[in-house]
Amino acid sequence: MLGSTMFGNHTLYVLVALTFLPWLAMAENSVIDPQQNSPNKALSSELSHELDNIDAEFLPVQSSTQSPSQSSIQPITPSSTQSSARPTAQSTTQPLPPEGIPPLQTEPVNQDAAEVIEPLVVTPVDLSESRIKKKAILIGIDGVQFEKIKEHETPNFDRLMIRKAYTGGINHFASEQSTNSGPGWATTLTGVWSNKHKIKSNNANRANDEFPSIFKRIHQLNDTLTMASIMHWNLPSEVFFKRDMIHVNRVESNLTDAIATKTAIEEIQKGTEFILVQLNNVDYAGQQYGYGENYKKQLRNADQQLGKILDAIEQSSQTSSSEWLAIITTDHGRDKSGASHSKQTAMEKTVFIGVNRPLNEEFTKPLLTANSDFDNMYSHPAQTAITPTLLAWLGLPIDPFWLFESPPLIGELTIRKLMPDTHMTLRWQSEYEGKAEIYKNKTLVATIKATEGQWQDPNPPENDPVDYIVVIGEQGLAYRTKDYRGIRKLLKWQALERLRKALNIPL
Numbered sequence: 038m039l040g041s042t043m044f045g046n047h048t049l050y051v052l053v054a055l056t057f058l059p060w061l062a063m064a065e066n067s068v069i070d071p072q073q074n075s076p077n078k079a080l081s082s083e084l085s086h087e088l089d090n091i092d093a094e095f096l097p098v099q100s101s102t103q104s105p106s107q108s109s110i111q112p113i114t115p116s117s118t119q120s121s122a123r124p125t126a127q128s129t130t131q132p133l134p135p136e137g138i139p140p141l142q143t144e145p146v147n148q149d150a151a152e153v154i155e156p157l158v159v160t161p162v163d164l165s166e167s168r169i170k171k172k173a174i175l176i177g178i179d180g181v182q183f184e185k186i187k188e189h190e191t192p193n194f195d196r197l198m199i200r201k202a203y204t205g206g207i208n209h210f211a212s213e214q215s216t217n218s219g220p221g222w223a224t225t226l227t228g229v230w231s232n233k234h235k236i237k238s239n240n241a242n243r244a245n246d247e248f249p250s251i252f253k254r255i256h257q258l259n260d261t262l263t264m265a266s267i268m269h270w271n272l273p274s275e276v277f278f279k280r281d282m283i284h285v286n287r288v289e290s291n292l293t294d295a296i297a298t299k300t301a302i303e304e305i306q307k308g309t310e311f312i313l314v315q316l317n318n319v320d321y322a323g324q325q326y327g328y329g330e331n332y333k334k335q336l337r338n339a340d341q342q343l344g345k346i347l348d349a350i351e352q353s354s355q356t357s358s359s360e361w362l363a364i365i366t367t368d369h370g371r372d373k374s375g376a377s378h379s380k381q382t383a384m385e386k387t388v389f390i391g392v393n394r395p396l397n398e399e400f401t402k403p404l405l406t407a408n409s410d411f412d413n414m415y416s417h418p419a420q421t422a423i424t425p426t427l428l429a430w431l432g433l434p435i436d437p438f439w440l441f442e443s444p445p446l447i448g449e450l451t452i453r454k455l456m457p458d459t460h461m462t463l464r465w466q467s468e469y470e471g472k473a474e475i476y477k478n479k480t481l482v483a484t485i486k487a488t489e490g491q492w493q494d495p496n497p498p499e500n501d502p503v504d505y506i507v508v509i510g511e512q513g514l515a516y517r518t519k520d521y522r523g524i525r526k527l528l529k530w531q532a533l534e535r536l537r538k539a540l541n542i543p544l
């Protein structure tokens with residue numbers, strides 16, 4: 038049995054891990070501030086984090102919290118008569134799940150008011166005029182807790198449609214990442230989680246070149262588009278994606294929120310086609326004082342800055358035949374006090390995506406997944422959706438081999454919510470009446486009906502991480518497995534290091 042083989046191997050690793058747990062616990066306790074990691078602290082923190090993953094990956098899935106009414110869809114045996122390659126939105130065909138695996142729930146999650154902020158105004162879409170130039174602005178306001186937007190008076194946030202989204206990857210799986218600014222921004226700007234872009238803390242150096250930022254993607258796809266990166270925080274453009282910035286017409290960092298806003302407005306008026314603007318004062322207020330008066334004051338300030346930016350794009354739409362997509366987001370949530378973040382808790386994983394125009398169902402209709410953790414948090418859009426959405430809006434084609442993890446929030450959807458379950462069976466959701474092609478490290482290994490919605494690798498990986506891509510129609514989503522060889526290497530290094538110290542052997 039595949040399952041028992043995998044389990045056997047991992048039991049061994051867990052046993053090895055347990056041998057060193059006391060040492061690891063000590064190492065982890067020394068990491069007090071995740072933003073001030075020394076390399077050794079970062080390493081031990083990362084190792085113990087990986088060990089957590091090994092243990093947890095084989096824990097049973099939490100029982101689903103959905104109501105009985107949400108379980109009312111009965112799986113239907115797949116119809117063999119439909120094989121057209123054309124997607125049909127009305128299709129209700131569902132596969133019969135294998136014995137012992139519960140069927141996926143495909144009904145939208147009930148959206149209570151707490152999870153959606155409806156707009157006061159939505160800019161109407163007008164695609165009739167081909168001379169209209171598509172432009173996009175990504176507005177990142179760091180450290181804004183989704184729930185606080187509603188608690189406080191934020192009239193300019195209210196001009197947008199704002200939905201709950203999640204960061205931090207999938208808890209206990211390979212994509213799990215710290216809910217800190219560096220990983221959050223790197224995910225926002227690349228469309229992948231930190232096991233791919235490699236920005237695992239704010240102390241990270243350069244991001245993995247295999248997963249370039251949206252700036253480089255745009256440049257490669259259409260080098261006539263003009264771009265600006267206008268940030269309060271400096272690390273994304275000065276460190277993580279420094280090399281991509283040669284393609285960007287204007288790069289500014291270390292600006293105050295007010296100057297960043299003013300500079301972004303200048304770029305809007307100049308006709309720049311893709312603008313990133315980032316404000317940071319809300320995050321600072323949270324870190325220093327938690328959710329107090331200061332946080333509220335800075336949230337109101339940010340709301341006013343947002344208002345000025347939205348006014349400028351509305352004016353640009355009227356005066357220059359430009360059609361703007363404005364996306365507003367944040368890099369991470371915060372804990373209950375508001376002062377801290379970095380962990381895997383529902384509040385810290387909660388972010389939001391706000392937009393100035395209607396988007397597709399990945400944005401508007403949360404969809405239950407096999408993983409019901411954090412009260413079905415993964416039913417919401419992921420932070421990884423932002424980059425593909427911006428590319429799609431700018432009319433730039435997305436290659437499935439870029440290993441994006443979310444479909445764009447614009448346009449037709451043929452595949453959603455690709456993620457493994459606890460048996461490492463790949464699961465996805467699709468109503469497409471055609472084939473799903475499954476690639477393992479870029480090699481086609483299986484072709485099945487898209488609506489089957491699941492596939493298990495008969496030869497599960499045990500060493501290097503493997504990239505699975507499920508391509509349905511024009512769209513593909515990817516999942517990268519754990520780096521088991523890397524984990525073993527670290528364990529070996531730790532064992533030798535412990536021995537060296539015990540025997541007092543100098544380096």
Ligand SMILES: [Zn+2]
Pocket residue numbers: 179180217218320368369
């Ligand atoms: Zn932050």
